Amino acid sequence: MPRPGFPRSIMDFQTRFATEEDCRNYLFDCRWPEGFVCPGCGGRSAGQATRRHLWICTACKLQTSVTAGTVMHATRTPLRTWFWAAYLVATYHPGISAKQLQRQLDLARYETAWLILHKLRRAMVAPERGLLHEEVEVDEFFLGGLEEGLKGGRQRGKKALVGVAVEVRGRGSGRLRLAVLPDAKSASLAAFVTDTTAAGAVVHTDGWPAYRRIAKLGYEHRPLVARTAAPGEQMLPRAHRAVSNLKAWMHGTHRGVSAEHLAVYLDEFVFRHNRRRTPMAAFQTLLGLGAHQQPATYDQITRSAA
Numbered sequence: 511m512p513r514p515g516f517p518r519s520i521m522d523f524q525t526r527f528a529t530e531e532d533c534r535n536y537l538f539d540c541r542w543p544e545g546f547v548c549p550g551c552g553g554r555s556a557g558q559a560t561r562r563h564l565w566i567c568t569a570c571k572l573q574t575s576v577t578a579g580t581v582m583h584a585t586r587t588p589l590r591t592w593f594w595a596a597y598l599v600a601t602y603h604p605g606i607s608a609k610q611l612q613r614q615l616d617l618a619r620y621e622t623a624w625l626i627l628h629k630l631r632r633a634m635v636a637p638e639r640g641l642l643h644e645e646v647e648v649d650e651f652f653l654g655g656l657e658e659g660l661k662g663g664r665q666r667g668k669k670a671l672v673g674v675a676v677e678v679r680g681r682g683s684g685r686l687r688l689a690v691l692p693d694a695k696s697a698s699l700a701a702f703v704t705d706t707t708a709a710g711a712v713v714h715t716d717g718w719p720a721y722r723r724i725a726k727l728g729y730e731h732r733p734l735v736a737r738t739a740a741p742g743e744q745m746l747p748r749a750h751r752a753v754s755n756l757k758a759w760m761h762g763t764h765r766g767v768s769a770e771h772l773a774v775y776l777d778e779f780v781f782r783h784n785r786r787r788t789p790m791a792a793f794q795t796l797l798g799l800g801a802h803q804q805p806a807t808y809d810q811i812t813r814s815a816a
């Protein structure tokens with residue numbers, strides 16, 4: 511039996527996940543698509559202790575949590591809230607702020623919405639490890655309007671240098687990568703290319719001399735200069751499209767992103783871009799149902815991201 515499919519509409523979602531038990535059953539089906547198998551003794555029969563999302567093996571009494579390894583592990587927030595949050599984050603294309611999530615899910619506390627959103631965002635990083643290949647456009651650009659940290663007062667207008675790499679797929683775009691760069695020097699740009707793109711790929715850049723080094727790193731470098739482009743033809747069109755979409759999104763959804771959170775927002779944008787046609791994969795990845803990710807604790811999040 512394959513994994514359960516993704517609801518096709520918001521009505522379908524609402525019907526399918528109407529109760530806590532519906533959500534628990536879905537987690538059960540994701541974990542044990544062939545039916546319960548005890549990780550201890552291999553037994554196929556289990557009873558349920560619903561309050562803690564536990565299944566108890568009839569033969570050896572071992573308890574297995576159906577939320578272990580997911581973002582919902584040890585949570586006190588209802589599973590329905592998590593499911594709705596992941597659904598909204600996965601399918602709402604402009605992205606969603608903690609304030610919007612709090613309102614949509616009718617959460618009493620802003621902190622709960624913020625924490626859920628940050629835990630879901632953590633899942634946006636891990637699956638992005640595969641390297642881009644075949645043919646890739648690479649560019650770098652300044653992203654402005656960032657805020658400094660809150661300590662010592664707000665300071666608007668700080669800019670960050672961001673690298674963009676996007677696969678050429680016919681006339682369209684394939685997968686995307688974004689990263690904050692320390693500077694536009696040769697070593698930084700070369701590191702960005704080797705971190706994002708598989709050796710052997712054709713790499714298109716503009717004529718900035720600092721990109722020359724990548725030809726020595728196993729890439730087929732094709733720098734473009736204005737005079738080789740046909741009149742009216744835009745250089746690196748896929749990279750430029752991704753950047754303008756990113757800027758619109760940052761401005762529209764996340765006004766006043768702090769500089770130290772920027773990497774997290776870049777990850778979210780990349781995640782959305784790369785899964786824009788596969789909302790089911792996005793939903794499951796966000797909840798930690800795909801890979802066996804370590805659940806993040808509140809402590810880890812506040813220490814690294816707040």
Ligand SMILES: [Zn+2]
Nearest residue numbers: 548551567570
């Ligand atoms: Zn057992």
